[in-house]
Amino acid sequence: MTNEISLQDVANYLDNIGIQFLATIGLDGKPKVRPMQYMILDDGKLWFCTNSEKDVYKELQANPALELCGCKLEENEIQTPWIRFSAEAVFEERQDIRDAIIEKSSIVNALYSKMRENPIFKVFYLKNIDGWMTNLGNVKGLEKRAEFAKPIHFEF
Secondary structure, X not given: OOOOOOHHHHHHHHHHHOOEEEEEEOOOOXXXXXXXXXXXXXXXXXXEEEEOOOHHHHHHXXXXXXXXXXXXXXXXXXXXXXXXXXXXXXXXXXXXXXXXXXXXXXXXXXXXXXXXXXXXXXXXXXXXXXXXXXXXXXXXXXXXXXXOOOOEEEEX
């Protein structure tokens, strides 16, 4: 498949909206959603971070499947682009990624800059990304309108 959107486009959009919402399967078998922030694009991978003492880390260790969704409401609300994709989390011990995330994110910097090698600070990238970018005007079951951008499917 030829993507109309690149991984860099996805990274740029995630940076632009700031906070996304990450869904996992909880250890109790029920869905869990929480705010999450994309951190960096490196080595052709979208990287995120978390803390090994958080439930999200334990959930992704038990089941690495996730979904991520986000948007930033625009002035023309109906044209607001949004993104949603499924993926799998892969945790990797990469000090260079940890350092890059600490430098990029003010909140991570505030929490971990003096503890760069703290073992609870975990980084993960996403693999098997499969999703869509569209806008709020594209609603299944309603008539398609020319002024709305067509939904774009992507896989990485």
